Each structure stands twice: as structure tokens, then as C-alpha cells.
Amino acid sequence: MxxxxxxxxxxxxxxxxxxxxxxxxxxxxxxxxxxxxxxxxxxxxxxxxxxxxxxxxxxxxxxxxxxxxxxxxxxxxxxxxxxxxxxxxxxxxxxxxxxxxxxxxxxxxxxxxxxxxxxxxxxxxxxxxxxxxxxxxxxxxxxAYSTIPARLLPEVFTMTELLAIYQTVMGERLDQSAFRRKVRELDLLEEIEGEKRRTESARRPTTLYRLKRPMSVFDRRL
Amino acid sequence: MxxxxxxxxxxxxxxxxxxxxxxxxxxxxxxxxxxxxxxxxxxxxxxxxxxxxxxxxxxxxxxxxxxxxxxxxxxxxxxxxxxxxxxxxxxxxxxxxxxxxxxxxxxxxxxxxxxxxxxxxxxxxxxxxxxxxxxxxxxxxxxAYSTIPARLLPEVFTMTELLAIYQTVMGERLDQSAFRRKVRELDLLEEIEGEKRRTESARRPTTLYRLKRPMSVFDRRL
CATH class of the missing domain: 3.90.79.10 (Nucleoside Triphosphate Pyrophosphohydrolase)
Known part of the structure; x- marks a missing residue:
């Protein structure tokens, strides 16, 4: 045929x-x-x-x-x-x-x-x-189960910014302490040593993070 | 242009x-x-x-x-x-x-x-x-987190058959009691009442199951 x-x-x-x-x-x-x-x-x-x-x-x-x-x-x-x-x-x-x-x-x-x-x-x-x-x-x-929403942030971010972007993506409020525990368990982030950000609202300088394991080589471009 | x-x-x-x-x-x-x-x-x-x-x-x-x-x-x-x-x-x-x-x-x-x-x-x-x-x-x-592998089974199956097909798909041995617990937690299956299967290897007739919630209308065709 x-x-x-x-x-x-x-x-x-x-x-x-x-x-x-x-x-x-x-x-x-x-x-x-x-x-x-x-x-x-x-x-x-x-x-x-x-x-x-x-x-x-x-x-x-x-x-x-x-x-x-x-x-x-x-x-x-x-x-x-x-x-x-x-x-x-x-x-x-x-x-x-x-x-x-x-x-x-x-x-x-x-x-x-x-x-x-x-x-x-x-x-x-x-x-x-x-x-x-x-x-x-x-x-x-x-x-819900990946670091993908973090791509919507700059390379360096605070935990509050990470929570906010997950909430934006999922379209719902997330419990802050449960979110922090989950992120810690998944071991997704590394703390940027020696660098903190001072904001007007927080009394102490805020810890900065970046993604530990980019999900692919392309991720590094963000 | x-x-x-x-x-x-x-x-x-x-x-x-x-x-x-x-x-x-x-x-x-x-x-x-x-x-x-x-x-x-x-x-x-x-x-x-x-x-x-x-x-x-x-x-x-x-x-x-x-x-x-x-x-x-x-x-x-x-x-x-x-x-x-x-x-x-x-x-x-x-x-x-x-x-x-x-x-x-x-x-x-x-x-x-x-x-x-x-x-x-x-x-x-x-x-x-x-x-x-x-x-x-x-x-x-x-x-790993869905009923999709069950589509590789006939409509009615035993728990042993379900475990076997997940193992085939995932390419690894799964712990039988953890698997049964997970399936129960996710509430994926319904028992087919009044029907059992007798096999030579099992002393008692085996309970039969089918998927409770098909993942889409197409699922019903299997």
C-alpha cells in the first residue's frame, strides 16, 4: 500500500x-x-x-x-x-x-x-x-510538588517571597508554618551565607535563599 | 510586516x-x-x-x-x-x-x-x-501518584495483580503492606461485592476490585 x-x-x-x-x-x-x-x-x-x-x-x-x-x-x-x-x-x-x-x-x-x-x-x-x-x-x-513556581522569582529570594509566589500559582492561601516545614523536608533551598536583606517591616534582617538543585541546566538561566 | x-x-x-x-x-x-x-x-x-x-x-x-x-x-x-x-x-x-x-x-x-x-x-x-x-x-x-497503571489491567482485578502492575511500571519491587496502605488511603478502589476469585495458590477466595473514580470518561472504556 x-x-x-x-x-x-x-x-x-x-x-x-x-x-x-x-x-x-x-x-x-x-x-x-x-x-x-x-x-x-x-x-x-x-x-x-x-x-x-x-x-x-x-x-x-x-x-x-x-x-x-x-x-x-x-x-x-x-x-x-x-x-x-x-x-x-x-x-x-x-x-x-x-x-x-x-x-x-x-x-x-x-x-x-x-x-x-x-x-x-x-x-x-x-x-x-x-x-x-x-x-x-x-x-x-x-x-504543588516541585520547584517550578520558584522560576517566577529572581535567583535570590526570601521565604516570604517564595510562599507568596506559591500562593499566586496555586490560587489559594497556604499555611505558613506547614509551607516552611515542607520546603525544609524537600531540601530545595540553600541559604546565602553572609547576605541578608533589611526591610522596613521586619525587625531583623531577612535570610536570603536560592534553589539548591536546578531542575535542569536551563534553570540556571533564571 | x-x-x-x-x-x-x-x-x-x-x-x-x-x-x-x-x-x-x-x-x-x-x-x-x-x-x-x-x-x-x-x-x-x-x-x-x-x-x-x-x-x-x-x-x-x-x-x-x-x-x-x-x-x-x-x-x-x-x-x-x-x-x-x-x-x-x-x-x-x-x-x-x-x-x-x-x-x-x-x-x-x-x-x-x-x-x-x-x-x-x-x-x-x-x-x-x-x-x-x-x-x-x-x-x-x-x-507513582495516580491510577494510571491500573489501565494496564482488565476492569476487575485482585490486589496482587494491582501491586504486580505497579511494580512492572515502576521497574522496582514495592513493599506489599505499604502499597496496600497507600491504596486504602487514596481511596481508589471499590470492592466488588458478592464476587470472589478462587485461585489454586490462595487458600481463601480472593477479593476483586475495580477503580472507584475513573480519571476521565475515557477510562470507562477499559
Whole structure:
């Protein structure tokens, strides 16, 4: 049986960039330069360029750089969305990725990015609302038992900041002493010796921490 | 900026079907009908047919039916493999899925499928060895805290069979009383009242169980 080849689908990548902003988790959007849905905010994404991209991941890096001026960051594959109906142009495949960035990294008032609350980003083109919802679900599922939410913090942080970001990700208040005990048990953090931070609210200088074992080499970039 | 469209990649789906066989986890392979790699065993897969498939999932269902005579089964998306080099023909995207089936479901000596140990399936075409390795990793990561390995059992099973399949998936011996305690704590099973199984080895008839809360509607099909 010889299988004849069919008209090929369109293949794009889309990136769900999440970052804390104004006390909640926000998603980065970019107004679309072209039709369909021209000028409407949407996930950062674009076609795979078969003449220059070596892989879907290199397409993600090229697009982040070209469309949002973003350099080397950690991202991982989320899920692929592939159907005859998700894009009005043609049968379409979007390989979706997600990236977690510390607060302030994406907040450039001169830049092209818009930050919208990830749980209520407004009505977006294509299936971008569904893609964001699945990214949040993945983050919450993984967050409960991993160091992943710490990627939303700068390299050095206080225990209070760590608790706050877990609460932001999980969308619920966590018991502070149970949280500290869990973090100690899992042996995730190392104390930064000889360095403390003085804040106005705390009477004593606050201990600073960083992640002990990055979950992968990419983690080091944060 | 108008983005010109580039030559589109080839888009396929591949399915990692795992099933217990001969006391270990096996993967189902099919000899390839065409070049490249004609006659070599490989994962079951094929092109997305943009003229008839509504989604990648419908392509999976069509291909399982057409190439292996397999009807409605539970499968889920694993990961997408997309690069300029994974397929000698062209820039290629494979949306990979995995499926878990009870022992015996795929063992038809007249059928086209080959069952090979999933941890040592031999040298396979494309990146199929990598895809299988990632499926096993996913199953082990999920298996430790879910009912997913139970999908490798028939609907009704004994506690001994459940322990055995977790051991097969995790690739390690588990403490029997700790396992029973964990299963009880998680409240995963319901006893099938009025039905027991008599085996030669056990002095008393053995209690039979089934999963209490299927993890999704698809679960019920197993």
C-alpha cells in the first residue's frame, strides 16, 4: 500500500509567557500584525520556518527574539493543538510552549508586550484562551510538588517571597508554618551565607535563599 | 510586516501502545509498509489527512483502525517531536500519543503487530527509540501518584495483580503492606461485592476490585 501525501497543515509555535504582575499571574500578549485577527492581542507565536529553524524549539527562540526582543529563557513544551477548525486559514497545528519569568522582566512600557491577568485575559483569537487555561492547569499540577513556581522569582529570594509566589500559582492561601516545614523536608533551598536583606517591616534582617538543585541546566538561566 | 509563508513541514502522528506481556511492559510495533525504512518495525503512525481528519486525535483513531484493526481505546498526548533532521524526507513534525492496554488485548498471532520489551525494543527508525523512552518516563512519573497503571489491567482485578502492575511500571519491587496502605488511603478502589476469585495458590477466595473514580470518561472504556 503506497500512502499518497495529502496537503500539509500549517505549523506554528505559540508561547504562553507567564510572569507575576500586580500581585497575580499575568500572560504576555502581542497585538497581531496581520490578518486574521489583525491588531488583536494574542499569544506570541509564528510559523515554523523550514528553511532556517532546526527544530520547533529553535523556532520559539527566533520568534521570541524577533517579535518581543527576548533572549535566552527557559521554556518547555505544553501541548500541541491540531485541528481543521482552530485557524480560519487552514488545517493548523500549534505546538504550544510555556515560559515562566520573574516579575518585571516583561514590563517595558516602551515594548510591544501587553500583560493581562492569566485567568482573565479577555477574548483572544484562535484557541488561545484554551491554551492559556491548559498552561495554568499544568503549572498548578506541577507546582504543588516541585520547584517550578520558584522560576517566577529572581535567583535570590526570601521565604516570604517564595510562599507568596506559591500562593499566586496555586490560587489559594497556604499555611505558613506547614509551607516552611515542607520546603525544609524537600531540601530545595540553600541559604546565602553572609547576605541578608533589611526591610522596613521586619525587625531583623531577612535570610536570603536560592534553589539548591536546578531542575535542569536551563534553570540556571533564571 | 507581512510574514510570507514557508514550505510546510510534514505532519504525522505516532502512537506508543504499551501493554503488559511476558511479565514486563511491551510496546506494539508495526513493520513499515513503505520507504524510508520499509519492512522495519516502527511505532504505529501516519500522516494527518487534512481532507478527512478533524483533529490530530481523529487521525490517531483512523490510523489505529486502518493499520492495526484497533477500535476505541484511551490514549493521551505525549509530546511533539519536530525538527529538520528526524525524518530523512523533509522537515517533520510527529505529534506522539501514548495508550495503555490490558494484557492480551494486542496479542493476536494472526495480526500485524509485534510486541517488544518497551525498555529494549531494538534499534528503531526515526527518533522512535527516544519517543518510547519518553513515554516510559511519563508513565513512571505519573504512575507513582495516580491510577494510571491500573489501565494496564482488565476492569476487575485482585490486589496482587494491582501491586504486580505497579511494580512492572515502576521497574522496582514495592513493599506489599505499604502499597496496600497507600491504596486504602487514596481511596481508589471499590470492592466488588458478592464476587470472589478462587485461585489454586490462595487458600481463601480472593477479593476483586475495580477503580472507584475513573480519571476521565475515557477510562470507562477499559
Amino acid at each position: 503506497i500512502e499518497t501525501e495529502f496537503r500539509r497543515p500549517v505549523v506554528t509555535v505559540d508561547i504562553v509567557m507567564l510572569t507575576p504582575c500586580r500581585g497575580e499571574l499575568c500572560v504576555a500578549l502581542l497585538p497581531r500584525p496581520n490578518e486574521p485577527f489583525a491588531d488583536q492581542p494574542a499569544l506570541i507565536g509564528g510559523y515554523i520556518h523550514t528553511d532556517e529553524d532546526l527544530s520547533a524549539e529553535s523556532a520559539v527562540r527566533r520568534i521570541l527574539k524577533a517579535k518581543a526582543g527576548i533572549g535566552d529563557i527557559f521554556f518547555e513544551q505544553l501541548q500541541t493543538f491540531a485541528s481543521a477548525t482552530r485557524d480560519p486559514r487552514d488545517w493548523s497545528v500549534s505546538i504550544a510552549y510555556f515560559a515562566l519569568l520573574p516579575e518585571g522582566w516583561l514590563e517595558d512600557p516602551e515594548g510591544p508586550l501587553l500583560l493581562r491577568p492569566a485567568t482573565s485575559p479577555g477574548q483572544l483569537p484562535f484557541d488561545h484562551n484554551e491554551i492559556i487555561a491548559i498552561a495554568l492547569e499544568r503549572l498548578r499540577n506541577k507546582g | 507581512i510574514e510570507t509563508e514557508f514550505r510546510r513541514p510534514v505532519v504525522t502522528v505516532d502512537i506508543v501502545m504499551l501493554t503488559p506481556c511476558r511479565g514486563e511492559l511491551c510496546v506494539a510495533l508495526l513493520p513499515r509498509p513503505n520507504e524510508p525504512f520499509a519492512d522495519q518495525p516502527a511505532l504505529i503512525g501516519g500522516y494527518i489527512h487534512t481532507d478527512e481528519d478533524l483533529s490530530a486525535e481523529s487521525a490517531v483513531r483512523r490510523i489505529l483502525k486502518a493499520k492495526a484493526g484497533i477500535g476505541d481505546i484511551f490514549f493521551e498526548q505525549l509530546q511533539t517531536f519536530a525538527s529538520a533532521t528526524r525524518d530523512p524526507r523533509d522537515w517533520s513534525v510527529s505529534i506522539a500519543y501514548f495508550a495503555l492496554l490490558p494484557e492480551g488485548w494486542l496479542e493476536d498471532p494472526e495480526g500485524p503487530l509485534l510486541l517488544r520489551p518497551a525498555t529494549s525494543p531494538g534499534q528503531l527508525p526515526f527518533d522512535h527509540n527516544e519517543i518510547i523512552a519518553i513515554a516510559l518516563e511519563r508513565l513512571r512519573n505519573k504512575g
